[in-house]
Amino acid sequence: MSGYIRSSLRGQRGMSYWSLMLIVAVFGFILTCVSKMGPAYIDAYYVDEGLKKLAENPNLRDMTRGQIKSELDRFFLINNVRGEPTKAVQVIRGADSVLVSVDYELRQPLIRNVDVVMKFDKQLNTAKPELCCEPLVDLEQFRKRD
Template sequence: MKKNSLSSMHRQSGASALVIMIMVLFFGGLLTLAIKLGPAYLDDITIQEALESLEGTEDLSTMGPAQVRTLINKRLSVNNVRGFDEKNITVQKDGDLVIINVDYEVRNNLFRNVDTVIHFQHEYEMKGK
């Protein structure tokens, strides 16, 4: 007959309450960052796709900078990008080449007095059909 020893039970232990609390705080912090910063990156991807879709647009090279900016704003509105200021877009023309610069930053409140600043900068050179 085998004798149960309690000494082997003491050697086996799981995570302590402190370790579990630290893990919850760490993964909770990562989840908070993903929830707060994710929409800004998704909007930036949408802005990039809207600008890249301008490549090959009919009469793009004959449009003025204001018309190109209006076309970009329409595409951003259709894609539900809100809170983007059109002043962040600069359009320059160099012959048939249209140069579009987008330079903006997104500020989010993380918690209390801690804020995040995400800076995005893109440059596109394109021609119309």
């Protein structure tokens, strides 16, 4: 019985040096990805919230483009949203609705010459405010006209 116990204890020595290094490297890579990409996703969350708050405004259809952008800018300032999301606000007036779009792309360096490209497309259509923040309209047709 003593030989069985000795051989089973040899199989339970624990993790090797290389196994530990692999776990540390994987954990480090995940932590790097979260620290580099996390702020962009937090900003996208606040863009969502800003559009939802704007959808609750009963006077949205009567507001000018400048007033709509000013409302969003105020929300972005309070929630510390900076950079691309604030520059990408686009207001398009239709016959019976207003479309507020925040469509932008971020390129974040990850490791040395490897970049991560994140694309965000959020829209508020006053004709369907309950579907806030999902892209309903392809804006390429409007960009070609400009």
